[in-house]
Amino acid sequence: MGFKKYMAAGLLLILIIGLYVFSFEGGKYTLDFFGIPITLPIAVWIIVPAFILYLFTLLHMMFYGAIDLSKKRALKKGHKNFIKATKNVLLGLDNNVQFKSEWLKLPGAILNIFNIDPRKRAKKVPNEEIQEILDLKEKLERGEVVDLSKYRLAKDNPLVLKNLENKLKKDKLYADGILKNCPDKSLPLCKEAFREFAKYASLDQIKKYEKEGYKIDREIFDIIIDRFQNSDHPLNLTNDDIVELIKKLDFDKDDFIALAKKLKPRMNPDALIFLFERLFNEFPKASDAYLFILFELQMIDKVREILENSSIDEYVKFKHLLFLIDNGKNFDIEDFV
Numbered sequence: 001m002g003f004k005k006y007m008a009a010g011l012l013l014i015l016i017i018g019l020y021v022f023s024f025e026g027g028k029y030t031l032d033f034f035g036i037p038i039t040l041p042i043a044v045w046i047i048v049p050a051f052i053l054y055l056f057t058l059l060h061m062m063f064y065g066a067i068d069l070s071k072k073r074a075l076k077k078g079h080k081n082f083i084k085a086t087k088n089v090l091l092g093l094d095n096n097v098q099f100k101s102e103w104l105k106l107p108g109a110i111l112n113i114f115n116i117d118p119r120k121r122a123k124k125v126p127n128e129e130i131q132e133i134l135d136l137k138e139k140l141e142r143g144e145v146v147d148l149s150k151y152r153l154a155k156d157n158p159l160v161l162k163n164l165e166n167k168l169k170k171d172k173l174y175a176d177g178i179l180k181n182c183p184d185k186s187l188p189l190c191k192e193a194f195r196e197f198a199k200y201a202s203l204d205q206i207k208k209y210e211k212e213g214y215k216i217d218r219e220i221f222d223i224i225i226d227r228f229q230n231s232d233h234p235l236n237l238t239n240d241d242i243v244e245l246i247k248k249l250d251f252d253k254d255d256f257i258a259l260a261k262k263l264k265p266r267m268n269p270d271a272l273i274f275l276f277e278r279l280f281n282e283f284p285k286a287s288d289a290y291l292f293i294l295f296e297l298q299m300i301d302k303v304r305e306i307l308e309n310s311s312i313d314e315y316v317k318f319k320h321l322l323f324l325i326d327n328g329k330n331f332d333i334e335d336f337v
Contacts, residue, residue: 003061010054018047145170155183165189172196185213198223200233203241218255221245225259229266239275243282256289257337269297288337291318295333300325 022043030039175197182190227235280290
């Protein structure tokens, strides 16, 4: 009910009570106040207390109405100041706006955290719980590992993923733990964990995670090949293993040649020839790599056999190289492939 309606309704109610009493009691009554006799109709004496209460009620409403009006004005002013502060933060300007309202002190302090200029960002806010979260986020950005268990965050929460990323950087062997709990195999963190895992795990373990949705791409393949006959994290690979891995990838001629150059110093000549002869028979694009290995190992008769059984427009480069050899020229085959 509005203030004006309350005034009208209150007066009307007091008047009705007075008329009602006067309708059956029209006499008068004298009351002595500090030696002064006051004579009034009984109906008036009945409504005097109600009228006094009515007046005090009006004063009460006016007092708190004024306080409420003052708060609304302060809130309106605070709203304007908050908009001003927001503009300053978005523009990277100094934000010196002070908020007197308790309701705006915390939002105002948090607002300063998002200033695009890192030199003007606030580090502290007037709330312990929020400050604790801000401190945790700052530690995560510094690469630290923090305890997030109390917040019960989802596995794909950015803070959880950042914490796992920091764990992985500090301990590469933690990759296995990340792979077991990755919410989405396509996440950059999960892919990075799989790369790190491939640097020390066995081929069977790598294949196990491949079955769970992780992809052995060209980068993972290179990591596996780099470990072949390597003293740091040795990985024994059979020809079947290498062929099986290649079948999962789209190798071109340059890829096979790069593989040949990488395996040449790690395998004995017979094993190397046997492997690339098999690749030559199973993958048409592996022919140049096979010829490269034959040239490198001085298997010239085998090279001549392959080239003589080819068409005129096939292996032109290698035919030129064979011509140079036949004419007593020496060269490094790697300079031409």
